[in-house]
Amino acid sequence: MAESTMANGNANTSDWQDRYYHVDQVLDRPGPRTDPSFAAGEGVKDFLRNKCKILVIGAGGLGCEILANLALTGFKDIHVIDMDTIDISNLNRQFLFRPKDVGKPKAIVAAEFIMKRVPGVKVTPYYGKIQDKDDDYYLQFNLVICGLDSVEARRWMNATLVNLVDPENPESLKPLIDGGTEGFKGQARVILPTISSCYECSLDMLNKPTAFPICTIANTPRLPEHCIEWASVLEWPRVHGDKKVDTDDPEHIGWLFQVASKRAREFNIEGVTWSLTQGVVKNIIPAIASTNAIIAASCCNEAFKIATSSAAYLDNYFMLIGTDGVYSYTFQYEKRDDCPVCGGESMDISISKEWTVERLIDTLTERQDIQIKKPSLSSGDMHIYFQAPPQLEQATRPNLEKKVSELVKDGGEITVTATTLPFSLSLRVTFT
C-alpha cells in the first residue's frame, strides 16, 4: 500500500495500486503532441493529485457530470459553488441527488456524494452566489469550470476572471472552461482571460430567448405560448402593477396559467398547461441528460489537458448540434477589439497632482497616441465628466475645474468612453 501510494505521487490519501492505471498511461510518458513543459511521471501526477485546486461553478445538470468526471480523473481538491436547492424535477439527470435530498442545497449534497463515493477526494461546497466571493477567493484556484445555465452569471464570472489578470502576477491568469447546453445543442470552450476570446466577445452569437411580437400576443394569438406571454407580459403588470412575477411562486404561476387558459379558450387554442406556463415564463428549454454528459466530458477533458500539459487543449470553441444526428464543429472564436470585457485599451498615465479634469481631457484629446474625440470619464460609480445628455453634462460640468487627484486616488482607474473608441479605454492614473 505504502509503495503504490508513493508511486501515485500522493502520500496523503489512500490510493490503491493501479487506481489511476488508465490515466497514468497518458501521464507517464510524453506523446507526439505534448507540450515541451510536460513533466512526465511523478511531477505531473503530484501536481494533478496534490497541488491542483479547481473550482466548479454550478452543481446542476452539467455540474453533477463535471464533479464526477473530475473526481474520477484524479483531481482531488475540488470546490463547488451553487445557489440552488434540489427540486424533484432535477432527479432524472442530476444523478448525485436522491428523493430524500429534495429541498437541500445542491452544492452541499453533491460534495458529500462525491466524497463518499470517490475516496481521497476533497470537495468543498459553497451554497450561495458567485458574487458573494471576492478576488482573493478566485485567486486560490488553478482552473475554473463553469456549468451554468444563466447568461448573467457567466458574464459575471468571465468579467471577474478577465479583471483578475494582473500583468505583474503570472498566477493571476486563470483558464476558464465554459460549458453550456440547450436541449440537444451545446458548447464547450476554453477561455484564456486576456489572451483568447472571452465569453463577452461572443455574446451576440447566443441564441436569444424566443420573443413574440407584442402585437401578435395582443391581437392575433395562434399558439399556446402567445396566450401565456399575454398573461405574463400584458395582463400581469396591468393587474398587479409594479409587483414582479416570481417564477418560483406556485401562486403566481397558477394565476398566469388561469389567465392564459381563459385567453386560449376565447381563441380556440389548445395546449396551455401548467408546465408549459412555467416553461415559458422561466424560459426553460428541456435539459437533455446526454447533451450534458457530452459537454461535461469535453470540459473535463480540457481541464485535464490544461492541468497536466499532456496534450494540446481546445482552441477554443467546440459546438455540438444533436438535433439532426450528431454534428460537431470546432473553431477558433476571435477576440474582439471592441469587447467590453477583454477588448478595449488600457494605459498608465502619470499626471501632476495639480491637474484639473479639464486639463486631463485636453491631453486625451490632443495626445498623438490617443486622440480621443469628446471623451466621457467615470471612475467606479462616480461620473467625472459626461459629454451628453445635457442634464448629465451640466451635473458633471463643475468637476472640470476640480483636480483629478481630488476625485481619484493614486493608482485609481478612470473609464473613458468616446465615439472614436471601439468600446472603452481604461486609464490608470498616478500622480507626480
Place this chain on the structure above:
Amino acid sequence: MISLWSMKKKEDAAAKKKPKTSAAQIRVQKDLTELDLPSTMKTYFPDPQNLLSFTLTITPDEGMYKDGAYNFSFEINNNYPHEPPKVKCTQVIYHPNLDLDGNVCLNILREDWKPVLNLNAVMTGLQYLFLEPNADDPLNKEAAEEMRRDRDQFLRNVRVTMRGGSLKGKRYDNVLASAQ
C-alpha cells in the same frame, strides 16, 4: 499546468487591470454620452447617479402627433445589452402602436433586439412611431382600424385625446406640450 504566461507576454505586454465597473454599466455610459438627440427628444434622470433608470420625452415637430409631449420610462438591467431596455409609455395615449397600459409595439424592443443596437436606435425608433404610426402592427386595435378606415376621423380622434378628452368612454391624458 500549461504555462500561459509566455503567451500573454507575446500577445499583449501592455494589458493592464480593468476597472471594476460592469460591462453593462460602461456600455450604458457609452450609449448615453454619445447620444446626439434632436431638439425633439430629451432625457431626464430623476437620480442623476443612476444611469439605468430615466425618462425620455418626445415632442414631434411634424406629423399627426405634433404639439404633444410624450413620456417614456426606460429601465435597464445588468444584462444589458444582452437584454433590451424595458420601455413603457407613462401616459394614456391614443395611438395604434401603444396600448392604454403604456406597452409599446416596437420590434427592436422585443423580437428584433440585438446587442449591437443601442439606446439611440431605440429612441429613434420611438420617435418614428409618432411620425409614422403603423396600423399593420396594432396594439390599440380600435385606433388602428380607425386609421385604416377613415384617416380624417382618426386625426380628429388624435386631436381630441391629446387634449385629455374622452373617446368611446375612455379618458386620455392631456399630452399637449404647452400644458406640461
